[in-house]
Amino acid sequence: MSDGIIAISDTFLPTLQQVPREVAGQVTSTLEMLRTTPESPGLHVEPLQNVKDDRIRSVRVNRKYRVLVFRLNSSGQNVWLVEGVYNHDAAYAKAPTLYLRMNPISGTTEIRSDDDAVQTGGGYSEEEVRSRAAALAAEMAAERLAEQQAAEAERVTGAEETPEAAGGAGAGGEAPAGEKQAEPAQPSTVPAAQTELALDGDEPRRPKPEAPTGPVLAVTAQQLIDDLGLDPHLAEQAAGADDTTLYALAEKTKNWQGTALLDLATGTSLEDVRAAYFTGVTGGSAVGTPSGTEDVLQSLSAEKSQANYRLIEDDTALAEVLASGSFEKWRIFLHPEQKTYVEVNTRGPYRVTGGAGTGKTVVLVHRAVRLARKSAESGGSARIVLTTYTRTLADALAQQVRALAPSIPRPDALGAPGIHVTGVDRIAHGAVTSAQDLTPMADVLGWTTRTPKFSRHAREWDAAIQAAAAADALRDRSQPHVTAAFLIDEYREVVLPHRILTEVDYLRVSRTGRGTRLGRAQRREVWSAIAAYREGGQRDSALDWDETSAVAAAILDARAAATGERVADHVLVDEGQDLRPTQWQMLRALVAEGEDDMFIAEDSHQRIYSNPVKLGRYGIAIRGRSRRLKLNYRTTAQNLDFAVSILRGGDFDIAAMEDDDLLSSEVTHGADRGTFRSIRTGPEVTFLPAVDLADEIEKVAALIRQWTEEIVDEGGDPSTIGVLTRFNKTRDTLVRALDDRGLRVVSVDRNTSYRGGAPLVMTFHRAKGMEFTHVVLFGVDDSSSVDVARSAYDEQTLEAAELQERSLLYVGATRARDQLAVAWAGTASALLETGEAR
């Protein structure tokens, strides 16, 4: 008999994570034996008594553990569908109730249990189900044909651009050093399904959110039954369910039906949900009846089943993951939407947005690996750059790439085959230091050197202002446009990207997007300070980081002009919302425009470093190629609700801030409860109001102690607790105070890498991109925001700075997987809008 096939169910990985490490190793070798030599005397594959589905087997791992599998035998070949690993007694208690059913409407395999909280009741007989399924299949085929015909008609007549084509070549926006192009036309109509979202985005200010009541879904129970194939009992409860009930139902429903409900709750249409999960396989059986082996096998091998099941046969990637000893679900099972963005072939830059924890990084890492594998399969050696804002985040990305695909090369240098993972400033630094020819520097700065230093400090702007004042070039130094804050932004957002070298050019340049309007005399003043800053740089042969990436872009462009070659084939960017204009220019210069050139993951609601950027200005035209992820995999619904309530108080008009040429519905998400949901629920957020700092520290110390004990009791590591502060100073005070109370914590800053064994204390900024099981937001009182008015030089920067304070709290709150606590002394921050906190 030929070797069998191992099929992994998504129920298996969480159970594998629960067993001791050495047992996990034994499980994988047991599965390998099951695949190759199931008859081996060393392997005990036991049928069980009194079972619902006689295909279920218990396979011995060691004295204590058993794996539950379904044996699906077809034409002499075995497919072993692995459900989970349990200790002996739990396995024997569970096995009799389990059965395999293929849903006749969706064609999806479901591992069901007689104990399912939601069971059959009402609905159709088996016969009715089958005939309904056949009718539906015909309906879908007709729909597909009609769609194809419509698309064909559009292509032929050119009557209307498809979204992809609309963002194609030529829509590149304003050239860096050129004239402003005409604004792309706004679409005159918004598709009906998106109208509500678009209007939401236009609301000037949201009222304080009320707890949502009434049905969440905009579909009837009958539609859920007929069109989706949900269990009738579940459908009836779900159709009328309010928010809380819907979550409870989705969580209890272990198979794809639960996720499909959440998808609908995020605004995904019935058609899209069907397109995501329906396998197209016909047959199956009603709830309560196991389905035939052939039906199940066909369904399992359908591509759409990959969200929940994977066959190991020929899947070296999956085998690699299992062999690695680390079993997080994200490495094998992607949400259908995530999978789409991993695999989509793009005709230019593509952007995935989505709230915190929706798996944007997961998509990016899978995509980088897919591009590398695809190239290797066709004998190529693609040069892939995977980058993000900071080095710490880049290190985390590198770890994920290694976990997913240890065998793919991760070169240290730009231009080598494989996945080069590094921070965006390091790329710029590398491009400048490795350049043979630094003359393009002169095109950006007006001077050049063979030995640049990278050491300029923001305070050198003060020296430049002083120098300009000393030369009598400034009339009044208290004017906003001659403050360091204004000049830094003007330099990085206007002067450097446009490669302005002279006052004459600066007087002419379009400053679109900058809030403050400047007259001629004011521009002269600004230029005098900028010229002084540049002279300082030239004197010291020193570049700041914005200059470095601007120079890197010029060097890369010059090299491409001379050789016709760019240094990368694909560029993937995480945390894109925090990148600055010249960094985008540099990334654009790494890769030629074309298929799969740039892929960007970002969340505008998490922007905590830079001002919004209109990517189209830097040759990154994403119009029509921006998509949104909506299911939060990280944090519970309770924590997410709290985090989103912070955003709601702010006027995040993302569409206007960054890409006003996009439909606002393409980018809105965070403030819109209906479009962003968590996949699980947990305890309520804990609020810890305190009378003063000492009281707050006491309360937080007690909570950390309690959490630490609970985590240690369960065999976990207390470094999964994160305590976040707004300022470095608060962090240091807190760490000292906890230390005085005999509570060991680790203070994390730029220079300390974190270790396990103790809770971590760090700033909100440092926690960006990280996640913890438990989080305390410390010191969220009315003095916890920076005095934004002090550094803001106009209305626009004031608003942006206020939004950044909200974003910081949002970032902090969404680091928590399970439990979140918010502490403050005295009056709570005005940014906390929830009733409990006020």
Ligand SMILES: Nc1ncnc2c1ncn2[C@@H]1O[C@H](COP(=O)(O)OP(=O)(O)OP(=O)(O)O)[C@@H](O)[C@H]1O
């Ligand atoms: N398909 C999936 N199955 C299981 N877990 C997933 C899946 N996708 C993402 N996750 C988990 O959700 C969490 C958040 O994922 P990720 O960090 O990619 O989100 P993100 O959108 O980049 O978040 P942020 O914007 O906050 O950085 C991680 O723990 C990740 O492992």
